[in-house]
Amino acid sequence: MIFNRRTITKLLDLVNLQRHNDNYADIQTDLTNHEGRITGAQSDITTHKASTAAHPAEHVTYEGEIIGAENIKEGLDIIKTELDQAIISGDSGPEAAASRYNPFTGVTHATLPDRLNEEWEQTATQLAENTLRVGTEPINILYPPPPMVGAKGDNITDDYNAIQNIFNSAPAGSSIYIPDRSFRLTNGLTINKNIRIVGSNIQDDRQNLIPLSGSIFNFDASTSIGSAIECTANGIYIENLFLNNVSAVKSNVQIGISILPFIGGVVFNTSLTAVWVSGFGTHGIYGSGVLVSKFDKVFASNCVNGFYFDNPTLNGTSIYMSNCWALRCTGYGYYFYKYYYMSLVSCASDDILISYVFSDCNTIVMSGCGSELTKHNHIDLKNVTEFTATGCLGYNGNLLNEGNNGASFLSADNCHNVTLIGCKDLDPAFGNVSIYSQYPMVWINCDFPLNAYVNNAGYNNAPDTIFGKVVNVT
Template sequence: MADIEIIKGADNGNPPDTLRQMYPKVNRNFQRLNSEVEANKMEADNKLEAHKNSTSAHAAQNITYSGDIIGASNVKQALDNTKQTIDDLILGSGDSGPEVAAARGGHATLGDRLDASDAQVVELEKKTDSYIDPREFGAILDGENDDYAPMQAALEASLDQGKELFIPGKALLSSSLMITHGTPKIRGAGVGLSALITKNNIPLLVFDTDSSQFYYSSVTDLSFVGDVAGDRSNNAGVEIRGTSSAKNFFNYNTFENLLFKGTYYGIRSTKSSGEPENLLNWNLFTQIKTTNYGVNNVEHAIKFEFGSGTGNVFDACNIVSMTSGFEWGGSGDENIGDITISDCQFGGGGSAIKAKKGATAYGSNITITGCQWDAGIQYSLDFLNMNGFTVQGCNWGGATSLKLEGCSNYSIHGANSLESTYGSMKHTPSNATTDLFSLAFNTSYESAYIEIVTFGVLQGVGTRISRNAFLIGYDGSTISVNTVKEDKTGTSGNQINHTTSQIGNAIKISAQLQGGSAGDTLIYSQLNVIGNRYNVVTM
């Protein structure tokens, strides 16, 4: 309360103040009162504002409401209804309505669903950070516009950052995508969704082994389309390129779930080491598919032009090609062998599996199981100078025959027809009988027509030897060659008809040299068999 000065006078029992004394007191009293009023007003304003902002100044039941309340008779009831609505939308786990139930998406509450969605977004961000998307570099991926520049930029970024290159669409390329370093991992969204396409006579994707060696790379879930008019001889889906001057390895790489449409080559290796071993080792080719694109056929599904390397596996492939399915060799003398082929199907034309080894290189250890050769295939196997291979559990469906030249030490089960030129090579001492082939019939009542033609080579001079003919030896002696059956029955000579009704009954075809000096003579044989369900083993 304001401190008021008393104006003395008769009413308060004091001698009265003079006017001079009274006026200052009056002014001071007015000032004190005004100051107190102003202070009280400020305090009241602050209290009022605090009251307005308070969440607990009044209990809800004491709040009055004027006017009509929709769906309630008072404020409390209206608030209770609002709370229940919110509970039903967010907090409750029961079905409070079909729209709300659907919004929960199987979660107890909508909040739970939002939490799960947030977690998925975080996980997606992590995954997105692990790969490169070429659209971030300007690729359109519609299969119509040239995406070469942004695709190459994206590829380089993936190699430099050690990330996967993910291709979610179809990229038209005017030039080859070049891989010169790193450990490339290239993945599409699936063979029907992602593709590399070209209208030019180029390989689409190139591993340059002159620039780098490649370990543990992968190309998966992608199509390669060759829409090339005119010359297509350089068009390949994937090319492994390298000259003999670079001794770089291409090891432990994976090619999986790839479709090649209309490319002249599916996968082509022009890599050469200039050495017996071609340094392409332990790679996996699985779920490879080749087919035509309009008038463009795939001529070679997988072709290694300079040897095979070692330990490569080909599995579960569906091949339609016109010249060769799988092919090794033909352009050099690198080794071919240590190959496993399983559960593959071949159609189209030409040779399904072809291996042409040079005269001095190693060519052995090829295992082929569970494969099928369909109509149009001329030769299921087309081998030259291969030594030691096995074919088991295959279906010769539409394949015309096998062609084996200069091959030895092989086992083939279930072939329909076998053409084996120079099928066995043996050094034969004087007056000895050399076993050439053993044929084991493994089903009752099977028959085959067998023709044996023998050749003799003496001191590097080759001459065909027919029955009862003579070859003049180096020392002037005469050597005669006869072919005989093991049991010495029937007609000995070049043609033997054999029919068996006993499972496992076998005949053995042998050649016998007669003469005084045959120590430098080699016997070469050709075996032609027409029949089915038999086993051919060189001795």
């Protein structure tokens, strides 16, 4: 800015004239200085607009409640000092004293760090215990831990994907809980690791063979799916579960539970307890190459075959069945091919084509088993060595009247070392004989009202002649 000074030349008071002229000179100097400062301020504003850097806290005026702070940085420094005093060194102020007190335990700690350290250790211990429980407590399929998604269990929603994902995601050795619900599935499940599946107690309509309550899987398949549950691992355990085939075409679901070879053509340590399978197209329970396994209170109804075990490659061994039941099947109640060292205890077979079939087996024991309304033989042996039946009962056998070779109680074709102890053929329907065998047998305290046909020669004695005695038939 330029100031045009005008020199006063009029005749005035010379003293005042000089003073005015000096003032004009000072004003011009001040205006020039202001012009420089305005230009610098404009430059600072332009630079500030273009800048993205924050101003230092020291340059920001502080107007808060912290005593002694003139800018933001000093305020923050004071807060940090106070926090360090309260947390690290302890503080005698009322707020710090309150924080040192734990209302849940009633303990007042010396310093806040003492309380924090103790609670951290307790929390770490609890987290470790919870981590262990995750692998031991059952996973509820309605409310599994994330990221698993729970099943609905409303018998309407297709729960296949949810349940199969839980089976896949559960760690080996874990337990999966099936609540008292009905689950609809349109596809078969696969279990490929050693897990425990535990449901609720089954309540059923025994007369109509339908489930009333408990853990129920209703399989509703529109296409063929093979097995409702396929087990392909050692150590699988299933308890308290009803598998029901409700498909419009029953053959769409061929098998209730299949137990298939895992490694080397065999599978170990399978256990089924209180399991019911009903309405499947071929087998209720199917096993191939099963070793060292247990089946207790397993029911198979309205299938072609109740229990069907074979061995296409190796012999199965050490199978134990107790309190099992095959009911209203159009084929076999129990069928075993190439199995060694197995026991059936207190098992039952009702309204079946042939109740118990053993083929190419060795060392078989039946104890306290029963068979009713069998259309052919109660017990059918083929190429069996070492068979013993103790306290077994046959009622209404050979309903189709097969003649001589269709024995009512037992037929043994090419079998050796067959022993019957305390067995009874009660009220046979048809047939000329209770027992048919090609080779010698041992009877001990048995009651067979019909004749025995043994060794192609015929052995005909009244019941009281053989009852209560050891008889070697040759």
